[in-house]
Amino acid sequence: MSELRSRAEDQQKIYQRWAPVYDRVYRGILRDGHRKxxxxxxxxxxxxxxxxxxxxxxxxHYPRHCRVTGIDISEHMIARAREKAKRENLEHVQALEVMDAHALTFADRSFDAVCLPFVITLIPEPERALDECARVLRPGGEIILASKLGDGAGLQGAIETAVAPLVRHIGxxxxFRIHRxxxxxxxxxxxxxxxxxxxxPNGFFKIIRLKQRGLAG
Ligand SMILES: C[S@@+](CC[C@H](N)C(=O)[O-])C[C@H]1O[C@@H](n2cnc3c(N)ncnc32)[C@H](O)[C@@H]1O
Incomplete structure (x- = not known):
């Protein structure tokens, strides 16, 4: 099995376990990032x-005049998102599909913005996923990422590197470094x-906006 496939299956197993309790654990702590x-x-x-x-x-959190499509590699997480969209009558949500960020099935130039909330650090080949985001983005559009994006400096950076193999098992x-x-x-x-x-909390998470320069053509 390829390394990529095996990492994808790891994520699916981890988030199958997270799905039933995810909102209770993360709703509050991630709300500011989600809203912004x-x-x-x-x-x-x-x-x-x-x-x-x-x-x-x-x-x-998206205004109702938007048209939002969501994808995720975990069918269990997507099932929860579908339930939520129905229960909360989120009519601006167009589609929620199981898909891998490394291989989006959307046509080129389909979206004005591509958001990656708290996911880029978990993607085995983030540059490949970002290339896919760029492909489906319209000229002048934006890729917007929110995550724990450290710079690797000092004691904090050393601790983050040391614990990485352990925390990987809980998703x-x-x-992951912002320089990347x-x-x-x-x-x-x-x-x-x-x-x-x-x-x-207090800049622990960050949002980075990448603006497409809007080349003609
Ligand atoms: C920490 S959760 C964040 C969920 C949501 N964005 C939020 O902010 O609450 C990470 C999500 O990324 C998904 N994921 C991990 N690797 C992925 C990939 N290669 N393609 C698509 N989704 C992926 C996981 O299944 C999980 O639902």
Missing amino acids: LAALAAAAGTDILEIGVGTGLTLG WSSA IVAWAERRGDFAAADILPVF
């Missing part, structure tokens, strides 16, 4: 793709890191 990310996406346009939508905690990633996203944008040349915003 949804507002930034809506400011970029109406057609929004959310990668790693999970149980759909962000969905209710966390502590050693900035380097991806610089290498491509058609994206600029527009903003890095602190998120509750």
Whole structure:
């Protein structure tokens, strides 16, 4: 089995366990990130793709004039998101599908914004996933990420690196570095890191906005 397939199956098993309790654990702590990310996406346009939508905690934060599509690799998390969309009458949610961020099935230039709330650090080949986000984005659109995005500096960086192999088993990633996203944008040349915003609690999480330069054609 390929490394990518095996990592995908690990994520599916981990989030099958998380699905029934996820909202109770994460709703409060991630709310500020979800709210800010949804507002930034809506400011970029109406057609929004959310990668790693999970149980759909962000969905209710998008304004109702938006058209939101969510994907996730875990069928158990997507099932919760579908229940939530129905129960809360989230009519702006167009589709919720099981899909891997490394291989999106959407046509090129389908969305004004692509959001990745608390997922990029868990994706085995984040640059490949970001290339997919770029492909489905319209010129001038934005990729908006929220996560624990450390810079690796000092004692905190050393601890994050040391505990990474342990926390991986519960679906966390502590050693992902923000430079990786900035380097991806610089290498491509058609994206600029527009903003890095602190998120509750006290900047522990961050949002980074990558703006497509809107080349013609
Ligand atoms: C920490 S949860 C975040 C869920 C949601 N975005 C939120 O903020 O509450 C990470 C989610 O990413 C999903 N995920 C992990 N790897 C993925 C991949 N390669 N493609 C799509 N989704 C993935 C997991 O199944 C899980 O639902």
